[in-house]
Amino acid sequence: MLPHPVQAEYDLVFAGGGTTACIIASRLATALPDLSILVLESGPTTKGKTEHIQPGQASTHLAPTSKTMQFYTSTSSEFLGGRSAAVQSGRCVGGGSSVNFMVYNRPAASDFDAWEMEFGNPGWSAKDLIPLLQKAETYEIDPDGPTHGSNGPLKVSFGGNEMLDIGKQFLDIGPKFDKDRPRSEEGNAFDEDSINVFFPCPKWISSDGRRSDVAHHYVYNKNLENLSVFDGCLVNRVVIENGVATGVEYLFDKRVYESSLQDVRRVKARKLVVVSAGAMGSPLILERSGIGKKEILEKAGIQLVHEISGVGANYQDHASYASPYIVDPNTKTLDSLFRGEPETRRIAIEKWEKNGSGLLSINEIESAIKMRPLPHELVELGPEFTEYWNEVLANHPDRPLFWLSAAPFHPGIYADLQPLNFMGSETILGYPASRGYLHISSADPYAAPDFNAGFLSDPVDVVALRWAYKKAREIIRRLPAFRGALAPAHPNFAPSSPAARFGNTPVPLDAPKIIYSAEDDKAIDANVHQFVKTTWHSLGTCAMKPIEQGGVVDSSLNVYGIKNLKVADVSIPPSNVNANTYSTAIAIGEKAAVIIAKELEHIGI
Template sequence: MTAPHSIQPEYDLVFAGGGSAGCITAGRLAAAFPNLSILVLESGPATKNNKEHMQPGHLIAHVLPNAKTMQHVISQPSEHVAGRRVDVSTGHCVGGGSSVNWLYYNRPSASDLDDWVNEYGNDGWSSKELIPLLIKVLSPLRVLSPKLILLKAETYEAAPNKPTHGYDGPLKISFGGHKLLEVSKQFLDVGVQMEKSRLVSDEINDFTANSLNRFANVPKWISSNGRRSDTAHHYVYNKNLSNLSVMDGCLVNRVVVENGVAIGVEYVFDKRIYESSPQDVRLVKARKLVVVAAGAMNSPLILERSGIGRKEILERAGIPVVAEVPGVGHDYQDHTVCLMPYIVDPSYETMNKLWRKDPATWETAMEQWDKDGSGLFGTSGLEVAVKLRPTADELADLGPDFLPVWNESFRDRPDKPIIWLSMIVGLPADQSALPPLDFIVPFNSLNYPRSRGHLHIASADPYAEPDFQSGFLSHPADVAAHRWAYKKGHEITRRMPSFRGALGPAHPTYSEGSAAAAQMAAQAPTPIDAPKLTYTAADDEAIDAWLRNTIWSTLHSLGTCAMKPFDKGGVVDPKLNVYGVKNLKVADVSIPPSNVHSNTYSLAVLIGEKAAVIIAKELGGSI
């Protein structure tokens, strides 16, 4: 058997993982320090110039069960999700989630980032220090030294001259290469008519409370010529960085630590990518630094296989303790999502025919994209949204389970929404068992779940299934928020002119005689001025049961290597150093100490850029 790559025995910097944040940090450092050799080991496949990654509309390829670009991590059964095992996927390719995600451009509020400083003592991570990593801020230091001006991440093509957006970065943001679909316009129009206090806006990403309770056509991490803005192509590929080596199909087993210092990593060629590759464990050394950047679902497992973690977990797996850091793998969190499929009139354009691979639709869409990036392949099918924060009149609708959480975490923080309500203009799944209908899928995503889980190794085998508990819906406030948002979404969708009924098995089952049950059978739109449904206590129980049977992950996993004080369960300090080990950092979405209401790609961009600044300074330079 021949090894798929020739890897040198030693590099200056070694990255264990080449996902969204890792590509940014490695690419920035390689460009800033051309004399340093940098190695990135990514367990998934390469993505360079692959249309399945470059075309936004092709993202359906990555949700199929046999996709090698996604890693599926299956949770333990839980009573909170009706005894189910929940599948939480994560990007498994160069570029990680940025190469396979749904491309929504959704940034956090300023207070989300400030919480990391105010509540957890992470100096240097406030909104005033992080937001400039996304946008160009002129500084008097520029006159003295241009190198002191940070390179920014964003080029905002959606609109000119927005003060909180960047216009000179590698990642482009636009409305994509396809026009806003009619069904999306209907969601906006009906939403505004139903929600009198919530207006339409062209800006729901300015980091402030002004972005809340506004319906919007949402920009995406897509260029105006229909290309995905992933970190692999925009920070690593095509950059002519001769000192940067990115090796796909390399599964990191552990970080090698000698006398408290990380000296390198052990890896194997991933047999899921290179099926006939040799499986002997190999060592590559790092002269200066090891950076673990394998994401929230893999970084804690690498640390634990390295002997860094909670003592009893390491001993159970037969791994000697190198550094006892009990917070590793603790406090897993995600943005749980409630999907609500509906049938729409087939005369309206949606993504369904493309995702069913209808030959004529596929051919036309491919020709359009090849020509100029337009057409269905130039969009992701996620177009409209509203960040919902309850008004004073609506608080009672959320019920008593949510009120304590509101008082503690939301009441005095006006820039925090509780729910992200949006819509997919198609059914992103295998439709072979369904009649050839056209679907839309409104969904609500919980921004700050109180539920927590964990992620730990179950053995020393890097291929072994981990001990994963999602924790989904283990806190009653999370159930209450999803229930409230489901009702909101249903009231809007059933009034859309394109509405032709709910996909019954995918919605709550109400008792006979219930007004909600009667409406669920409707196959025509409800008049705008019809009264809203009144739900009984039994109806609410039916919704809650349905939630526990169907709740899913947005694939926004984070927090498993939290950046906070050691005695509060922290794994890394504000400089991203792993407690108890020198020359070892973690730099990915496993480090946020608390959740934010953005998608994790926005976080990965911030973390990747910030990590590059931190490491560059320690190397004696700047970016």
Template sequence: MTIPHTIEAEYDLIFAGGGTAACLTAGRLATAFPALSILVLECGPTTKDKKEHIQPGQYITHLAPTSKTMQFNVGKPSEHVAGRSSIVPSARCVGGGSSVNFMMYNRPAASDFDAWETEFGNVGWSSKDLIPLLQKAETYEIDPKKSTHGSDGPLKVSFGSEISDLAKEFVEIGAKFEKNRPETDEGNALNVESINKFFIMPKWISKDGRRSDVPHAYIYNNPAKKLSVFDGTLVHRVIIEDGVAVGVEYQFDNRVHESAPQDIRVVKARKLVVVAAGAMSSPLILERSGLGAKDVLEKAGVTVVAELPGVGENYQDHTLTIAPYIADDKVKTLNPLWRGEPAAWGQALGEVGERWGGNNGSEVRFTQAPWTIKLTTHTPATSTDSSKCVPYPEELPELGPDFLEIWNSTLANNPDRPLFWMSTAAAMLGDLAALPKLNFMCSAALLGYPASRGRIHISSSDPLAAPDFEAGFLSSPADVAALRWAYKKGREINRRLPSFRGVFFPGHPQFPKGSAALVEETAPAIDLYIRQTVVTAWHSCGTCAMKPLDKGGVVDSKLNVYGVKKLKVVDMSIVPSNVNSNTYSTAITIGEKAAVIIAEELGGSV
């Protein structure tokens, strides 16, 4: 047996988990406090200088079932999704989602942050506090002088290598068809000016075509000598003595280090333990540590240290629907790459090989309901068209009475919030080997504020045991009503695109033979289709919510876990209410804010 890392007996700060927020916070603190010894324990593999993490086009390969950079969380079968089990991947590597995500530069609304303060009492978490931290983290290479964007941060934002023709068509035609939703060059200003507009969405990619991930920006080139980031180290639990977190138990993860010894080890923390394993894993670490609902802990054979019934509850995500269409053969799409066509491979390898290295073009397979997807390990980094839509008052009757739950609770008094955002993808998300050789494109709609909630809990004290997970997708009729409207919007726009050559009917609602619904869709067929095909958007959050204890909270506004000293949670699990965008921006914000909070408690600043 080989010991992969030499881990000392004691550090000042220990991070249990090495995802986006953890790496950012640890990197900031290591720079500000070089004498501080900081340990980051990540169960997944390192990402340092690996092509599959540097080259933007390789993002899709991380969803392969053999992937070592993803954890696939299988939910219980649910009638709300037509009896299916929702599978929710979560990052399992250094840098977390920043190292494997789709890199979409999609930011939340200012009111999303404001709600954390006004509705949940988290002083210091309003938009006026957090937007400067977002700016601090980024360089908006498209126009660094634009309001609310950053000009000298370590993470770069651009349009990537190219803007696809389909993206341009979607924005142009969408703005013409939806006459009250014009085209704009700014869809991420975090205000009402970005709502009900069509725009080209930037990416977390530098102008020279490299992924902007957190570990390469904050960790790997950090000169701090006392910052240690170790991969393949699985945290079992936090050690709590007399109400104080004093360290963690861990073992080397043989999914990363096959020949490592499997004994349980202990490392102590002089000042602070930070649980930062993400929305899917942080609540499980807390529960294995004795922090959670009494019935959950006792059922799993764990002694109760502090009763926190909110741990693992409040699970939220963004539900996603994807509808396939047929594009003109002359339009450039990703389909040839995903079919593994040699000519397309040669071009893609030529584009990225000189700058960031090249692989051998091997294929991978993975399953993402409702289709099996066959993809290659290189895809170009194209920008995405988008529209952040919310119904105008005159459009509300189109959504029906079920939708009012979302409208009244979330949107009516927050004009900077979209109901959903939609786009057209230049590819077919399906098993291309089993389909006609057509030039596919897809319309995607992502619901920003689902009313549905789920939960995730331990099923055992064993850290390798599958969790007891209920995604909760579409358990609220309001979500179905919203996605029904989104599907209709996407279909109406896509069939008007110059490149549109037809609907790929197997991937759409199945209407009765002879029905006029091919023109005028009926709600029952669309609703069934949504329940049969809706999937995760990989945006898990909320399972260790930052809100009052009596309202199901797990941490306070300083990220301290209730009932335990010297223990914080720093990741997307602390979000008390959802944000309308891809969660990378929010994870960055949480990491920057946590660094500020911890630095102040250490008597300094970052």
């Protein structure tokens, strides 16, 4: 017996069932009930599963044994001290929305505007996309806010729990120490008023402590008869006949249905194939379909159908650099929950089941600042930063250099550590200059790809993270809960350097700032290379820009040179955005639904 009754033909076939695919399929199926839609997702279903409903279980999906994530390992890199970068990507119905940390972080308006003005994509500016993000959300904190939504399927709140002490202290001490950067209640209004302010962080979590994923809020709750979403269906390639996409080949994924035969099956798409397997999956499907760079396909044993050199190029992520600090043992953190201590877990489950509160109702980011160098601080970054500043940030005052928060847990590995309480200064670059790539290594859909994350390959990213470490440390060491640093995870400063003196109690607000020498800077740089990692914000591998600039799709998401084939997911952004990818995926999904509906001669989803 087959796992799913997949019919021979559908009007629309989606290769991938992540965040964007679920949004598009749901919107179209609701608006056009005569349209038959098939979504094929390689990972498992998420319907009704607690681990996809309880926010506090997000970290469990990162475990090596996880079946809801696809694990990608990059080539070892000199820029990572010889390490390989590990990047996880959601592989289940709902994709990243079903497994992410639910951080509500929206981009700058100029990020979207660049898609239109710099890359020639009409209809993709901020004025076009912000209303679609409003349409998707119910902002429970302030539903009447000018850029927020009040009646969308995804709820946004501060979660079902009061803010932990670390979040409160960061929000309190930050503005008192750095008087040029005040407190604000809003850090996500798309404008420069959201920059250089300390703000409480909303979450894609309802006020009753439930995750706002797209699977449960766009698909499972609707029971649409014309929409079939099948899990465990791995798309091998798009079938292309005479330059037209006519369907896809798939097989039942052995990682979900272990006993299924591995015979390749085919389903026809009468109107359209939409590849929506994310920044990691979509370029691989295109390349296995014969769309990509000729020499890459030939090396993998794939016959070239249409050459597009940009497929799999332009890989981007938001490089993350986190440093752990020890906190007062009486300060409540998430460490005991993440360590799996039975009593903490028992209490957390009890509170969540009672009223959606407790540690399982929140995520690890409670307050933050989107930090941008002030004019007098630019000299601190040095001359090597000048070109980047002028090109990327100078003319866009709504863009930060990085996001900074104090997370109430150890941001690394718990193995061999005493059961202490920690906080981590979490720094995430908004617009890394570094780039990587992702390509198939063979025709086998299960084969690991040829992946280079590209982290820190551009030295300006190291310069930015060096400055971020210094800014974060000054704030962290003034928090009342501060009790020192976990030295092995910090830069190896010379013992005689003032920078090596961390102390084990907080310093006064007016304590002198640490002065770093050139040797200290080298120590920080070495630490950055040792500890920088992914933020799981992969994008850009099927960029929406002119083909002569390395583009893969046009502004209507059509793959160049192939009819009836689109790509719609976070692989299409032509340039980075200062946002967690969930917001970006939602905007792309809602926009793609509008585009496809209009092409089908139906307007007004």
